[in-house]
Amino acid sequence: FWQNVKMGPADPILGVNEAFKKDTHDKKVLVGVGAFRDDNGKPLVLTAVRKAEELILKQNLDKEYLPIIGLDSFNKAAIRFAYGSQSAPILENRIAITQSLSGTGSLRIGAAFIERFMPKGTKVYVPKPTWGNHLSVFSDARVETCEYRYFDPKTNGLNIVGLLEDLNNAPNGSVVLLHGCAHNPTGVDPTQDQWAQILQVVKNKNLLPFFDVAYQGFASGDPVRDAYSLRLFTDAGLQVMLAQSFAKNMGLYGERIGSFSIVCATPEEKDCVLSQIKILVRPLYSSPPLNGARIAEKVLNDPELNKLWLVELKAMADRIINMRQLLRSYLENDFKSTHDWSHITNQIGMFCFTGLSPAQVDRLKDEFHIYLTRNGRISVAGVNTKNAKYIAEAFHQVTK
Ligand code: LMR
Numbered sequence: 001f002w003q004n005v006k007m008g009p010a011d012p013i014l015g016v017n018e019a020f021k022k023d024t025h026d027k028k029v030l031v032g033v034g035a036f037r038d039d040n041g042k043p044l045v046l047t048a049v050r051k052a053e054e055l056i057l058k059q060n061l062d063k064e065y066l067p068i069i070g071l072d073s074f075n076k077a078a079i080r081f082a083y084g085s086q087s088a089p090i091l092e093n094r095i096a097i098t099q100s101l102s103g104t105g106s107l108r109i110g111a112a113f114i115e116r117f118m119p120k121g122t123k124v125y126v127p128k129p130t131w132g133n134h135l136s137v138f139s140d141a142r143v144e145t146c147e148y149r150y151f152d153p154k155t156n157g158l159n160i161v162g163l164l165e166d167l168n169n170a171p172n173g174s175v176v177l178l179h180g181c182a183h184n185p186t187g188v189d190p191t192q193d194q195w196a197q198i199l200q201v202v203k204n205k206n207l208l209p210f211f212d213v214a215y216q217g218f219a220s221g222d223p224v225r226d227a228y229s230l231r232l233f234t235d236a237g238l239q240v241m242l243a244q245s246f247a248k249n250m251g252l253y254g255e256r257i258g259s260f261s262i263v264c265a266t267p268e269e270k271d272c273v274l275s276q277i278k279i280l281v282r283p284l285y286s287s288p289p290l291n292g293a294r295i296a297e298k299v300l301n302d303p304e305l306n307k308l309w310l311v312e313l314k315a316m317a318d319r320i321i322n323m324r325q326l327l328r329s330y331l332e333n334d335f336k337s338t339h340d341w342s343h344i345t346n347q348i349g350m351f352c353f354t355g356l357s358p359a360q361v362d363r364l365k366d367e368f369h370i371y372l373t374r375n376g377r378i379s380v381a382g383v384n385t386k387n388a389k390y391i392a393e394a395f396h397q398v399t400k
Contacts, residue, residue, distance in 0.1 A: 012132050013373055020371040028369040029391060031382035034184065034350045035253055036316055039384045044316070046251050048309035052298035056291075063290065068278045070099020070259075071293040077300035078259040081223065082213060082244050084231055089263045096274040097261040098281060099288045102253075103214040103245035104133060106260035110210055110241050111141035112280050113262070114175060124175040124210065125167065127151070129375060131184045134177060134212070148176070151186045156343035156355060160194050167201045175208045180242075181226040182215035182349025185377035189219065189348060195229050199236055209233055214245040219349045221317035223249070223310070239263045246296050248350065249313055255292025320350060323383040330392030337396045352378050360398040368394035 010018060016032030038044045069075065075097045079090055089095045100106040114122060124143055126134050127150035138145045148170070149162030167176060178198070183189055190198060202209055211230050217223035233240050245258040260277070264270040281287075299309045328344040331337040344352050356364070356376040364370040370391060372378045383391060 012375075016371050016373055019365070023369055023371070025369040027387075027390060029371065029382065029387050031370065031372045031378040031380070031391070034248065034379045034381065036248065036251060036350075036381045037384065039319070039386070041382070041384055041387070044251055046309060046312045048299050048305045048312055049250060049252065049295055051308070052295045052302070052305055055298055055302075056294050061294070066099070066287045066290050066293065068281050068287050069097070069274065070288045071290070071297055073301060074099055074257075074293040074297040075259060077297055078244060078246075079261055081300055082216065082227060082230060082242060082261075083234055083263075084224075084227065087231065087234055088237075089234055093267045094264045094270045095261050096264055096270045096277060097259055098274075098277050099293055100258050100260045100281075101256040101285065101288060102247045102258040103212065103243055104137065105256065105285075105288075106243035106245065106258045107134065107137045107212060108141065109260045109277065109280060109284070110243055111138050111143050112284070113241075113277065114210075115141050115143050116280065117276070118175070118208075119173070122173065122175060123171070124177055125170050125207075126177045127163075127179065127183070129185060130177070130179075131212075146170070146174075150183075151188060151353065153355065156188070156346070156353070158188050158190055158194065160190065160197065164197060164201055167198070167205065167207065170205060170207065172206050173208070174205070175210050175241075176202060177210045177212060178229065180211045180213035180216070180230045181228070182219040182351070184214065184349070185351050185373070185375055186353040187343075187347025187349050187351045188353070190229070192228065192232075195232055199233055199238075202233070202238065203236070208241065209238060210241040210243070212243045214243075215248055215349050216244070217249040217310075217313045218317050218320075221314040221321075223313070234263060239265060246292075250296055250299060250309070251316075252292050252296060255295065256289055257292035257296050320380045323380050323388060324352065326385065326388045327380075327383055327392055327395075330389050331396060334389065335393060335396040337399065339399055350379055350381050352380050354378055354395070356395070356398065363398045364394055368397070370394050 020030045123146045125148045128147035148166035149159045152159035216226045219226045242261045247253045299305050324345045328341045331341045354376045358374045
């Protein structure tokens with residue numbers, strides 16, 4: 001049956017993990033996939049999450065199927081967390097929401113919804129560059145993507161002129177994918193003033209904003225601040241779509257917890273949209289996972305756990321900010337690198353787009369056993385006080 005099936009390439013991000021595991025060198029470093037690590041390089045389970053698990057265990061709950069759209073108390077809390085509890089679309093009961101399989105699963109439902117309900121040939125504009133999986137998610141859902149200019153390699157910052165020009169030239173009614181905060185892979189976000197300019201073009205061109213918010217709280221340590229762009233758009237009355245993930249900010253990676261939501265014009269429209277989301281989800285995976293939803297619901301809704309979580313979230317964000325400073329300082333002060341490394345501390349969120357070329361990335365792997373994606377992105381979460389100097393020295397060696 002399968003003799004014509006050819007070997008496919010490894011995933012550009014998750015494949016890095018596989019190569020890392022095979023390496024037996026004692027100084028090997030993994031700064032590939034975006035997953036938080038503590039200062040010993042170990043995965044972290046938050047105390048708020050552990051406490052939520054204890055509460056759930058004590059309740060002795062059953063393991064029945066969730067409804068197609070998931071746990072109601074989770075969904076309600078998730079939209080309050082993203083849009084703000086006093087936001088008009090929540091108060092007016094016009095957000096269609098479904099719990100879904102973290103960021104990717106939410107995006108996939110959004111892509112399927114676009115494919116089914118938007119005019120044939122509608123394109124999704126994605127930033128150049130964007131998270132590699134965005135392109136696969138949309139193409140597997142048979143939705144065409146187009147790039148808009150985003151990152152400027154000359155400044156290691158945002159190409160706002162190119163971005164606005166490209167969105168202005170998009171056909172009216174196109175979809176525009178926006179990273180709500182902590183852009184992946186570049187770590188470059190628009191300023192508040194630039195968001196206002198983007199909003200203006202989106203309005204003028206009647207574009208449909210599809211927000212991907214996978215790092216709320218991870219960019220600044222403050223989830224409200226990180227929701228700025230999303231809330232700016234919804235406060236301006238725009239009907240957005242949102243893919244939301246709790247993988248990073250709650251450390252619930254393998255629990256696959258997120259949500260997909262659509263802001264509608266009226267509660268009646270919301271009911272119709274939600275009925276169609278259910279029809280899409282049922283043949284895809286029937287219903288979402290129960291355990292992580294219970295955990296996330298408790299962390300969001302229990303005032304004490306919520307307070308504890310916000311402190312822990314800030315601590316995770318702060319550790320990454322400190323590691324950015326440490327890495328830059330080793331490069332500039334210890335190794336006297338003459339390159340401009342200011343982008344390491346200027347960029348935000350989990351990732352730093354180092355500017356290293358694929359050839360330099362290969363040297364890092366072959367000579368120093370440092371593993372990152374070939375686009376030069378490092379997950380700063382993989383940097384710690386024990387390996388920062390080694391990483392900095394390696395960066396210096398390959399850029400001399
Ligand atoms: C990443 O970009 O490393 C994360 O979003 C994890 C993933 O699934 O790619």
